[in-house]
Amino acid sequence: MAIRQVVDGQAGLPTPDSTKSYWHKEPSEKLLGHRTTADLPDKADYVIVGSGITGAFAAHFLKNGAGRAASVVMLEAREACWGATGRNGGHCQPFLYTAEPEAAHFELETYRFLRDFVAARQVPCDWQSRPGVHALLSEDLVGLVAAHIAVLQRTHPDIASQVELVRDGARLAGELRLPTARAAVVQRNAASLWPYKLVAHVLESLLAEFPSSPSSFNLQTATPVTRLERAAGSQTHPWTLHTPRGRVAAATVLLATNGYTSRLLPCLSDIITPCRSQVAALTPPPVTTTTGVADISHSYVFFGTDPPHGRDDYLIQRPLSKEPTAATTTIGGRGGGGGGELILGGGREHARNMAVGEWRDDEVEPRVGAHLRAALPGTLDMSADPGSPAPPVRDRDDAPLEATFEWTGIMGFSRDHRPWVGAVPACAYPEPPTDTGTDTGTGTDGPGGLYLCAAYTGHGMPVAALAARAVVNMMTGTTTPGDGGEQPEKLPASWVMTEQRLRRARDEWDTIAEFERKGLMVIAGKPVSLVSST
CATH class of the missing domain: 3.30.9.10 (D-Amino Acid Oxidase, subunit A, domain 2)
Structure with a gap:
């Protein structure tokens, strides 16, 4: 099948020779150059593309929940956590006063989850809670x-x-x-940390707990996904991920690809902008x-x-x-x-x-x-x-x-300035679906087993970990029990990916380039001008 031509605004693959991040000056010896198996597995129950905070916590929730007995493969184009999480400013800080209330509650819960996760596991990531x-x-x-x-x-x-x-x-x-x-x-709820070391701890723990076996966690670095293809006729593994080292067939795929998402989903080039x-x-x-x-x-x-x-x-x-x-x-x-x-x-x-x-x-x-x-x-x-x-x-x-x-x-950057989390509707598939008679593309149940969790608009640390939990719950059809009888905060409904939301984003929101040109900001889910008319 022919590879789709690059469209306007589409991201390329992560560059092989990136700038040297402060956070990468002490790389994990266990993760650097890691490949759990010498060769790529032929197939897997779940394939996660991307090894930053979203991919790492998605694997964590998957392997410590409904996917414990499943095979999970993580494909990373460069070294583990070498993208945005390993290159950010080291903040974990909810923006409570500008967010929509539902999002503010979710960000606050994510902050507290990470704070408690670091404390309980004594993660050596220099977490400092400070205003x-x-x-x-x-x-x-x-x-x-x-x-x-x-x-x-x-x-x-x-x-x-x-x-x-x-x-x-x-x-x-x-x-x-x-x-x-x-x-x-x-x-008062804010912190600084070494983000790479937090993610490295999560990935190292998964590799230690789930060594190579049919139900393993298999990390493959230096393995960029160059193309995502819907496999015709396969009921159990409907997706094929192409890499320079071979192909992997997947029952379910999660794209934790953030700014690089449009490389694999060109139809989202105007929705998620690098x-x-x-x-x-x-x-x-x-x-x-x-x-x-x-x-x-x-x-x-x-x-x-x-x-x-x-x-x-x-x-x-x-x-x-x-x-x-x-x-x-x-x-x-x-x-x-x-x-x-x-x-x-x-x-x-x-x-x-x-x-x-x-x-x-x-x-x-x-x-x-x-x-x-x-x-x-x-x-x-x-x-x-x-x-x-x-x-x-x-x-x-x-x-x-x-x-x-x-x-x-x-x-x-998200066109409507909200993350995109959930099943990818058929209208955004990388190629036209092969069975259009059965795919409506309007639901959130994953008609083709393809999911996305990305586009934090530069604000991923107090969002991504529990957004990953939410998308794992969607992928597995499960729910997360609350602590002490309380129910955890639900993913904001406005973050869930649907075909209708894609249409609204295109109809109601400027492109990111135009938004920036106008000098706007978002408060409570609405664009406002930063400069008064006077």
């Missing part, structure tokens, strides 16, 4: 956010109680280290403290509405060294000697076309890199005692910081 502070750098944005929080206080006080809008200048400049912010939103992010590990300025660097104490998002595009940067600080160091010890000749690297992502307003449509992560853009190195001085007080007159030990307070790592990663 998330969203700096609002322009009055237009303060007005939008304040109005929506006021609505939440009336309609959903349980969500509103989780966030605080701070306008007091002394508190902004002091405790929150934001001398130039107009206001800030403080969210978008490149850029991140830098910055050496903090030295200050007179025991560790030599300031303890920032919060994670941050910096929002602004400077035309023509808004600023959207995000920051965490790596843990400080436990060993005391000289107050002015330097790293690389500039920064403090107590660890505490600053992981800053963003700057898409400086990228080509806002980085929309970019699916290659083998380059960094110099203009974005220059922004990231210079963005924090003047915006974040990095002195030992915020708000004090004593400046950091630096030649100039506005001097750019030094970057020890700069890397890029590919996000999957």
Whole structure:
């Protein structure tokens, strides 16, 4: 059968030579180059494409639930967790005040699930629960956010109680280290972590518990799926996955492919758009403290509405060294000697076309890199005692910081700004169905055994793990029992993939490129302008 021609906006395969992520500097010896079996299995009950947080937790829920006795094969184009999860900014932070209420509850449950998962298993991923502070750098944005929080206080006080809008200048400049912010939103449920190590733990645990056998968990790295084909005439294994190393027949396929989804489902090229992010590990300025660097104490998002595009940067600080160091010890000749690297992502307003449509992560853009190195001085007080007159030990307070790592990663942006989770309707199959008389393509029961869990629009960490649980429940026809007699939060109905939703997304929402050009943001599921008409 002929391979479908590449369509406009379609992503390519992950690039073989990617930029070096900070999170990949300590790769798992068990996972690097791992292939559970020397050859690809001929067939499997379940095939998961992608080994990031979605694929890993889908395998976890599958093998620790209804799929325990099933054969599960995971195909990864590069090394395990070498895509967006291994390239993000290290945040796990629900955006409670901008989300639709149903989504806010789901994100909060996902955050708590990951927090408890890490604690119960003692996952060595540097999880640090610390408040998330969203700096609002322009009055237009303060007005939008304040109005929506006021609505939440009336309609959903349980969500509103989780966030605080701070306008007091002394508190902004002091405790929150934001001398130039107009206001800030403080969210108590937020964390920083080493995301690659979390996923590596999940995958290593699966490999240890389910060694090679008919019911194994079989991980195959460096095995890109080049084509997905619906097999004619097969009732038990209706899908064939083509790779450079051979083919695998699958009873059920889950695409955990995020920004690369359109490579295998070209019909979704206008629905899930690849978008490149850029991140830098910055050496903090030295200050007179025991560790030599300031303890920032919060994670941050910096929002602004400077035309023509808004600023959207995000920051965490790596843990400080436990060993005391000289107050002015330097790293690389500039920064403090107590660890505490600053992981800053963003700057898409400086990228080509806002980085929309970019699916290659083998380059960094110099203009974005220059922004990231210079963005924090003047915006974040990095002195030992915020708000004090004593400046950091630096030649100039506005001097750019030094970057020890700069890397890029590919996000999957959703046209209607909600994840796509569930059975892929027949209208989005990679090829016309061979039995159109029986496939309606309108249900969510998986008419062809093909499922998708992707498109988090740069916000996957507080979503993906339990979205993976939800899609596994759909795949297996099971439900998840709640703890203590309580039912877990359901997947938001607006995230479920249907043919009708595809039509609505195309009819009612701009393409991602047009959305970004207009300078919009989404609050409570609706697009709003970042800049007032005045």
